[in-house]
Amino acid sequence: METPKVSRSGLGRLPFSLHSQGVASGVRGGAQGAAAGRPDYDLLVIGGGSGGLACAKEAAQLGKKVAVVDYVEPSPQGTRWGLGGTCVNVGCIPKKLMHHAALLGGMIQDAPYYGWEVPQQVPHDWRKMAEAVQNYVKSLNWGHRVQLQERKVSYFNMKASFVDEHVVRGVAKGGKETLLSAKHIVIATGGRPKYPTHIEGAVEHGITSDDIFWLKESPGKTLVVGASYVALECAGFLTGLGLDTTVMMRSIPLRGFDQQMSALVTDYMASHGTRFLKGCTPLRVKRLPDNQLQVTWKDTASGREDMDTFNTVLWAIGRVPETRNLNLEKAGVNTNPESQKILVDAQEATSVPHIYAIGDTAEGRPELTPTAILAGRLLAQRLCGQSSDLMDYDNVPTTVFTPLEYGCVGLSEEAAVARHGKEHVEVYHAYYKPLEFTVAERDASQCYIKMVCLQKPPKPVLGLHFLGPNAGEVTQGFALGIKCGASYAQVMRTVGIHPTCAEEVTKLRISKRSGLDPTVTGC
Known part of the structure; x- marks a missing residue:
C-alpha cells in the first residue's frame, strides 16, 4: 500500500x-x-x-x-450526500417535505367535502417526489x-x-x-443511525434514515423497526403516501416524551393504517429468491416466533x-x-x-x-470575546412530525411529578376538534392538549403538550412565553385567535384533578 x-x-x-x-x-x-x-x-x-x-x-x-x-x-448501503449534516441531508428537511407530501394526500381525500371534484383514485409518484426533495x-x-x-x-x-x-x-x-x-x-x-449488528441479515438487507430519503424508487411494503421519533415519523409519511407500513416496537413509543401523548400519537397512526407489532423483537432478515425480505421476529410476551415478507426493512433504533x-x-x-x-x-x-x-x-x-x-x-x-452568554438547555421546544403532529416544551407530566411530587402538580387538559376536521368529518379523538403547572398560585407553567395540526407552529409561540416564566394565570388572560387550534391552549380550564370531562364542545 x-x-x-x-x-x-x-x-x-x-x-x-x-x-x-x-x-x-x-x-x-x-x-x-x-x-x-x-x-x-x-x-x-x-x-x-x-x-x-x-x-x-x-x-x-x-x-x-x-x-x-x-x-x-x-x-x-452506499448512500452519500453533501455539506450540511444530518438535518439538511437525511433528517429534518427531507423528513418535513415527505411529511408534507403525505399530508397533501389527506387533503386530497378531504377535498370532495369542500366541493372539489377529485378522481377517486389519485396515485402517488415516489420517484417524482424524491427527485424534487433531493434537488x-x-x-x-x-x-x-x-x-x-x-x-x-x-x-x-x-x-x-x-x-x-x-x-x-x-x-x-x-x-x-x-x-x-x-x-x-x-x-x-x-x-x-445504529444498526443491530447482532441480528442476522440486518446490515446486509436493511436501510436506515440515512438511506430512505435518497431512494430513487418507492420502498414498497416496509417494516420500520423501532419506536423513536425517527421511526414513527418515517412510518407516518410512508403510510400517508399509500404504502403498506408496519412498525415493530420492542417496548414503549417515544421514550423520553410524555407517555400519554405518545400513546395518542400511535393510536392515531394505527387508526389511519399503520400496523403496529408491539412487544416484538426481530431475530433475522433473509432475502428470498424473488428479492423480498423475510423477517422473523419474536413476541416477547408469548415467546412465539412469527414472520412476514417486506420489500424494505428500515432500522430506526437509535443513533x-x-x-x-x-x-x-x-x-x-x-x-x-x-x-x-x-x-x-x-x-x-x-x-x-x-x-x-x-x-x-x-x-x-x-x-x-x-x-x-x-x-x-x-x-x-x-x-471571539463578544459575549459571555451560555447556551440554556431548559425549556427547549420540539415537534414530532407524525401524521398528527406532537409539539412540546418543558417537562412531561411524568417528569413534573417526579421532580415536584404529584400533590404539587396541576394538569389542565382538553380534547378538541380542529375546525379543519369538521366538514370532512375527520376523527379528532386523539387531538389533545395539556398544560403541566405547579399547583401553587400563580401556577408557573412547567410544560405544554399539543397534539394536532401544525403543532410545531403552535408550540413555537408558547415556547417563548414558557421561556419567559409564564404562569397559568397569564395564559388564561391571553386572548386567543379564533378560529385556530392554538387558541385552545388559552381555554384550558379543566384540570385532571377535577375529574370533569375535558372534551371541548363549543366556542
Missing part, C-alpha cells in the same frame, strides 16, 4: 473549488506551525452539520481565521459551500482525526493527508455519535464509555480547555438542530 503524502506546504489560500476537493489551502505550517506557536487557524471545526457550520460562520464573521473539516462516510437538498448543500466561501472559511472535504491537542490530520478521498493546527477546536460531528474514529485519546478528550459521547461543561468545553463539543456528539445535550445552531453561535461569540 502506498504511503499517503502529507502536505505541510506554505501555499496561500487556493481557489474555493480546490477547497471542496480537499486540497490543502491556507496551511502555513501544519504541526510545525503549532509547535512554533503559529497555528494555522484561530478556530478549526470538525463537522459540517448545522452546529459546526453555525459556529464556523459566526467566528469568521467576527474576524477569526476559520476552517471546517467535514467528510461523510457512505452508509452501509432541494442539493441546493442547500451548495448554499452552505457558498456561505463558507463568502466568509473566507477554508473547507476541507476530509476525514479528521487528532494528532495531538492542537493538530488534526485530514485524509482526503484519494489518501492524501494534510495536517491542520488551530488555537481552538470544535467537535461537531453529530451522529449516525450513535461519530466519535470513534477521531482519536480523541491523542488529544486527551474524555468521553462517556457507554454512550461514546464527549463530556462537556456549561461552556461546551471538553476535558481539554481549548477543545469544545456541541450538538449530538456532546453528552447530555438535546439531539436537536436548533440547539446545536444556537450553541455553536454562542460558543463562537465567547471565543
Whole structure:
C-alpha cells in the first residue's frame, strides 16, 4: 500500500473549488506551525452539520481565521450526500417535505367535502417526489459551500482525526493527508443511525434514515423497526403516501416524551393504517429468491416466533455519535464509555480547555438542530470575546412530525411529578376538534392538549403538550412565553385567535384533578 503524502506546504489560500476537493489551502505550517506557536487557524471545526457550520460562520464573521473539516462516510448501503449534516441531508428537511407530501394526500381525500371534484383514485409518484426533495437538498448543500466561501472559511472535504491537542490530520478521498493546527477546536460531528449488528441479515438487507430519503424508487411494503421519533415519523409519511407500513416496537413509543401523548400519537397512526407489532423483537432478515425480505421476529410476551415478507426493512433504533474514529485519546478528550459521547461543561468545553463539543456528539445535550445552531453561535461569540452568554438547555421546544403532529416544551407530566411530587402538580387538559376536521368529518379523538403547572398560585407553567395540526407552529409561540416564566394565570388572560387550534391552549380550564370531562364542545 502506498504511503499517503502529507502536505505541510506554505501555499496561500487556493481557489474555493480546490477547497471542496480537499486540497490543502491556507496551511502555513501544519504541526510545525503549532509547535512554533503559529497555528494555522484561530478556530478549526470538525463537522459540517448545522452546529459546526453555525459556529464556523459566526467566528469568521467576527474576524477569526476559520476552517471546517467535514467528510461523510457512505452508509452501509452506499448512500452519500453533501455539506450540511444530518438535518439538511437525511433528517429534518427531507423528513418535513415527505411529511408534507403525505399530508397533501389527506387533503386530497378531504377535498370532495369542500366541493372539489377529485378522481377517486389519485396515485402517488415516489420517484417524482424524491427527485424534487433531493434537488432541494442539493441546493442547500451548495448554499452552505457558498456561505463558507463568502466568509473566507477554508473547507476541507476530509476525514479528521487528532494528532495531538492542537493538530488534526485530514485524509482526503484519494489518501492524501494534510495536517491542520488551530488555537481552538470544535467537535461537531453529530451522529449516525445504529444498526443491530447482532441480528442476522440486518446490515446486509436493511436501510436506515440515512438511506430512505435518497431512494430513487418507492420502498414498497416496509417494516420500520423501532419506536423513536425517527421511526414513527418515517412510518407516518410512508403510510400517508399509500404504502403498506408496519412498525415493530420492542417496548414503549417515544421514550423520553410524555407517555400519554405518545400513546395518542400511535393510536392515531394505527387508526389511519399503520400496523403496529408491539412487544416484538426481530431475530433475522433473509432475502428470498424473488428479492423480498423475510423477517422473523419474536413476541416477547408469548415467546412465539412469527414472520412476514417486506420489500424494505428500515432500522430506526437509535443513533450513535461519530466519535470513534477521531482519536480523541491523542488529544486527551474524555468521553462517556457507554454512550461514546464527549463530556462537556456549561461552556461546551471538553476535558481539554481549548477543545469544545456541541450538538449530538456532546453528552447530555438535546439531539436537536436548533440547539446545536444556537450553541455553536454562542460558543463562537465567547471565543471571539463578544459575549459571555451560555447556551440554556431548559425549556427547549420540539415537534414530532407524525401524521398528527406532537409539539412540546418543558417537562412531561411524568417528569413534573417526579421532580415536584404529584400533590404539587396541576394538569389542565382538553380534547378538541380542529375546525379543519369538521366538514370532512375527520376523527379528532386523539387531538389533545395539556398544560403541566405547579399547583401553587400563580401556577408557573412547567410544560405544554399539543397534539394536532401544525403543532410545531403552535408550540413555537408558547415556547417563548414558557421561556419567559409564564404562569397559568397569564395564559388564561391571553386572548386567543379564533378560529385556530392554538387558541385552545388559552381555554384550558379543566384540570385532571377535577375529574370533569375535558372534551371541548363549543366556542
